[in-house]
Amino acid sequence: MPSPFFEKVASAVEAAIHDAETELPADVVSVLQRAYAEETSAVAKGEFENIFENLRIAKERDVPICQDTGLIVLYITLPPDVPYSAELYEAAAEGVRRATVSVPLRPNAVDPVTRHNSGDNCGYGMPSIHISPGDTFSVTVLPKGAGSENMSQIKMMLPSEVGGIADFVCEVVKAAGSRPCPPMIVGVGIGGTFDSAPALAKEALLLPIDSMDEFEQSICDRVNELGIGAMGLGGKTTALAVKVKRGACHTASLPVAVNIQCWCCRRRRVEL
Numbered sequence: 001m002p003s004p005f006f007e008k009v010a011s012a013v014e015a016a017i018h019d020a021e022t023e024l025p026a027d028v029v030s031v032l033q034r035a036y037a038e039e040t041s042a043v044a045k046g047e048f049e050n051i052f053e054n055l056r057i058a059k060e061r062d063v064p065i066c067q068d069t070g071l072i073v074l075y076i077t078l079p080p081d082v083p084y085s086a087e088l089y090e091a092a093a094e095g096v097r098r099a100t101v102s103v104p105l106r107p108n109a110v111d112p113v114t115r116h117n118s119g120d121n122c123g124y125g126m127p128s129i130h131i132s133p134g135d136t137f138s139v140t141v142l143p144k145g146a147g148s149e150n151m152s153q154i155k156m157m158l159p160s161e162v163g164g165i166a167d168f169v170c171e172v173v174k175a176a177g178s179r180p181c182p183p184m185i186v187g188v189g190i191g192g193t194f195d196s197a198p199a200l201a202k203e204a205l206l207l208p209i210d211s212m213d214e215f216e217q218s219i220c221d222r223v224n225e226l227g228i229g230a231m232g233l234g235g236k237t238t239a240l241a242v243k244v245k246r247g248a249c250h251t252a253s254l255p256v257a258v259n260i261q262c263w264c265c266r267r268r269r270v271e272l
Ligand code: SF4
Pocket: 066, 067, 068, 069, 144, 145, 146, 147, 148, 179, 180, 181, 262, 263, 264
């Protein structure tokens, strides 16, 4: 018999996944609408219209926005009175299993070598769960599709190459081309270590995209000069936004990770 705590977490994760998969956050929709209004290419405008029609149908029929429902990445904050426990992980995984059936999600989690599919979007290290202390008990869901994830890269730059960060981001976006279903959101993690820079880049995708600081905007402008456009068919908007998270790094290092996110930037936060 599951404990009330287990049930609460599993239900919250299942509900957050449902909401994330079927409706985009308001900031993402508003930036898509702004990009559509500013677009001058008829072909690109048509692709934005397809996106809006896709969103309308998903909401109306209560079905996932995209057939690639992704792998589930979870960010959990724990206040001091909620214990960090194995039960928390088990309950979160149960929420993913339930959502796989109820949303439904495509079973995407496989063994990396045998390619055996677990059938429930769970496995060793999956769902990917990040836990940190916080003022409230919250769960944020970030379903991540392979089309954009596969185009992500990390580079261990030299500290003297700090002026080349924007060049590296543009190289990654250019190499990705149409494959991550642009217009994309570019998460950039600067600093940390070889393992934490990509984590920073993914956390950057949780930030609201309807505003950018000067540094983010300058990289975004460079990316949009590439002209890849909506679905790679050319146009003014290749990236809806560039979001950056920084972490302290070794004095002799400059890790830079770029985590690409397609237009279908699904995320949902719930408080328990
Ligand atoms: S890249 Fe995004 S929009 Fe394209 S198939 Fe994958 S999840 Fe769907």
